[in-house]
Amino acid sequence: MLDTTVADQTQEFLDRFGEALAQGDIAAAKEMFLDDCYWRDLVTFTWNIKTVEGKDQVEDMLRHQLDTTRPSGWKIADGEVPTEEDGVTTAWIQFETEVARGYGLVRLKDGRIWTLLTTMSELKGHEEPKGFARPLGAKHGVGKQRPTWKEEREKEAAELGYKTQPYCLIIGGGQGGIALGARLRQLGVPTIIVERNERPGDSWRKRYKSLCLHDPVWYDHLPYIKFPENWPVFSPKDKIGDWLEMYTKVMELNYWTRTTAKSASYDETTKEWTVVVDRDGEEVVLKPKQLVMATGMSGKARMPDFPGMEKFRGDQHHSSKHPGPDRYEGKKAVIIGSNNSAHDIAAALWEHDADLTMVQRSSTHIVRSETLMDVGLGALYSEQAVAAGVTTEKADLIFASLPYRILPDFQIPLYEEMKKRDADFYAGLEKAGFWLDWGDDGSGLFMKYLRRGSGYYIDIGASQLIIDGEIKLKRGQVVEVVEDGVILDSGDKLEADLIVYATGYNSMNGWVADLCGQAMADRVGKVWGLGSDTTKDPGPWEGEQRNMWKPTRKEALWFHGGNLHQSRHYSQYLSLQIKARMEGIDTPVYGLQEVHHLS
Numbered sequence: 001m002l003d004t005t006v007a008d009q010t011q012e013f014l015d016r017f018g019e020a021l022a023q024g025d026i027a028a029a030k031e032m033f034l035d036d037c038y039w040r041d042l043v044t045f046t047w048n049i050k051t052v053e054g055k056d057q058v059e060d061m062l063r064h065q066l067d068t069t070r071p072s073g074w075k076i077a078d079g080e081v082p083t084e085e086d087g088v089t090t091a092w093i094q095f096e097t098e099v100a101r102g103y104g105l106v107r108l109k110d111g112r113i114w115t116l117l118t119t120m121s122e123l124k125g126h127e128e129p130k131g132f133a134r135p136l137g138a139k140h141g142v143g144k145q146r147p148t149w150k151e152e153r154e155k156e157a158a159e160l161g162y163k164t165q166p167y168c169l170i171i172g173g174g175q176g177g178i179a180l181g182a183r184l185r186q187l188g189v190p191t192i193i194v195e196r197n198e199r200p201g202d203s204w205r206k207r208y209k210s211l212c213l214h215d216p217v218w219y220d221h222l223p224y225i226k227f228p229e230n231w232p233v234f235s236p237k238d239k240i241g242d243w244l245e246m247y248t249k250v251m252e253l254n255y256w257t258r259t260t261a262k263s264a265s266y267d268e269t270t271k272e273w274t275v276v277v278d279r280d281g282e283e284v285v286l287k288p289k290q291l292v293m294a295t296g297m298s299g300k301a302r303m304p305d306f307p308g309m310e311k312f313r314g315d316q317h318h319s320s321k322h323p324g325p326d327r328y329e330g331k332k333a334v335i336i337g338s339n340n341s342a343h344d345i346a347a348a349l350w351e352h353d354a355d356l357t358m359v360q361r362s363s364t365h366i367v368r369s370e371t372l373m374d375v376g377l378g379a380l381y382s383e384q385a386v387a388a389g390v391t392t393e394k395a396d397l398i399f400a401s402l403p404y405r406i407l408p409d410f411q412i413p414l415y416e417e418m419k420k421r422d423a424d425f426y427a428g429l430e431k432a433g434f435w436l437d438w439g440d441d442g443s444g445l446f447m448k449y450l451r452r453g454s455g456y457y458i459d460i461g462a463s464q465l466i467i468d469g470e471i472k473l474k475r476g477q478v479v480e481v482v483e484d485g486v487i488l489d490s491g492d493k494l495e496a497d498l499i500v501y502a503t504g505y506n507s508m509n510g511w512v513a514d515l516c517g518q519a520m521a522d523r524v525g526k527v528w529g530l531g532s533d534t535t536k537d538p539g540p541w542e543g544e545q546r547n548m549w550k551p552t553r554k555e556a557l558w559f560h561g562g563n564l565h566q567s568r569h570y571s572q573y574l575s576l577q578i579k580a581r582m583e584g585i586d587t588p589v590y591g592l593q594e595v596h597h598l599s
Contacts, residue, residue, distance in 0.1 A: 026059055
């Protein structure tokens with residue numbers, strides 16, 4: 001009876017909200033929100049990835065967008081029942097706009113909207129061919145000289161980029177480019193993905209040999225094809241590489257390997273890019289309408305410039321170029337850095353009997369993998385969550401429904417619990433001299449990732465080696481590299497046959513500077529970060545990831561990527577934005593971000 005009452009009350013609220021919007025009564029709609037409210041929209045209302053905060057921002061967005069959006073049909077989503085807990089009613093909802101169908105999640109408090117998530121599910125008239133609309137495949141009947149499926153695919157692959165031009169070009173064929181390419185393929189958008197490596201998945205295969213995913217399998221599915229039920233919880237890098245290679249083939253992606261983009265320019269008159277690529281030694285000129293940089297969220301490797309590096313007689317390289325531990329048995333190794341890559345590489349070198357020292361230059365957040373799985377991810381991404389009916393798609397939307405402004409409030413208690421649960425572990429690290437942090441505000445790993453994309457390690461064993469003294473630890477700054485080692489600001493000299501610079505990555509727009517020039521990169525500005533005014537994430541507040549998955553200050557230039565979760569989830573919304581433009585649908589963007597930082 002209670003569920004029925006909550007459902008009736010929620011539907012009555014949605015009816016009133018929908019009526020206010022249908023009548024253009026923005027004042028009435030505004031009063032249906034709390035003063036402290038958040039409306040996060042993924043494309044449906046704003047043609048943007050945008051969060052408006054507070055009633056005044058809600059009003060402003062509706063004044064700009066309501067006439068063109070024309071929403072209708074607000075109701076509790078089919079098959080869903082609202083829940084009520086601690087004074088908050090939570091309901092899955094569905095609705096339509098003039099051009100699209102939408103899905104979302106609303107939280108009501110005191111009879112008003114506290115948080116509202118609205119997402120675009122599909123464009124009307126341009127639905128993906130799936131379910132009852134899936135293609136027949138077989139060509140029944142008879143006909144002379146009919147091409148087979150294989151012949152049609154070979155013809156498309158031979159002609160696209162030569163006789164015909166792609167509407168969209170994706171630069172970068174890692175998980176981001178592949179996920180987006182799959183979405184665009186299903187929407188009928190002619191797309192080419194260019195990748196400099198020899199095979200899909202090589203961006204994983206070529207990393208250090210001990211690399212594996214630190215995120216669990218339920219968090220990492222690609223669109224359309226989930227990992228099988230017997231897939232390991234944490235995937236080794238080469239297994240992921242093979243999966244990506246298989247995926248590009250079965251999803252029929254036009255994927256150009258051994259291809260490097262050399263230059264790109266945009267014609268403001270024709271609204272067309274000219275992109276010159278080297279395809280296995282052949283120069284090809286492509287003319288896409290949309291250009292997507294899927295070159296990795298972390299951007300270009302940040303190689304330090306320490307005095308004396310040219311004098312070093314041993315091996316030195318960035319962590320992204322680390323070949324693995326095999327050749328360094330019995331050697332002295334120094335790793336500059338103390339985040340994920342540094343720990344993974346250190347553990348592998350220890351396993352191969354290297355004598356190694358980690359140099360910690362700044363504090364690092366560490367959380368044990370088992371604890372993160374249980375406390376941090378278990379409710380949304382786990383076998384238990386699946387058994388409780390929380391699909392990956394539903395988990396993505398629940399996570400997306402928490403606006404970034406208040407997300408730390410939900411994260412802090414989780415990390416307080418982790419700190420208590422693993423108190424002895426952290427005491428051991430601090431006794432070993434390790435410099436720990438929990439984020440500027442105690443909100444832990446996810447907020448660090450969203451704000452700066454660095455500064456943490458998910459422990460799968462290396463921390464115990466530090467506690468036990470098997471991995472030696474030095475805190476300080478490098479002042480000089482000499483022929484046989486590293487000098488720290490403490491005056492200590494660390495002898496080395498190998499130096500690994502696990503020093504992170506620069507902003508993704510560095511690739512734009514290489515391809516289009518610095519002026520274009522500056523026009524777009526810094527990529528990634530929320531403007532939280534915390535370490536390495538300067539303000540002002542943005543409310544969303546800078547430049548990711550949404551329109552930028554350069555027309556027809558997009559950025560896509562992130563971890564496997566983000567590549568999967570946000571590829572849906574980026575693909576719909578690109579499809580709408582291809583079909584000539586009006587896409588009035590609300591809240592196009594300002595550029596506050598260049599890199």
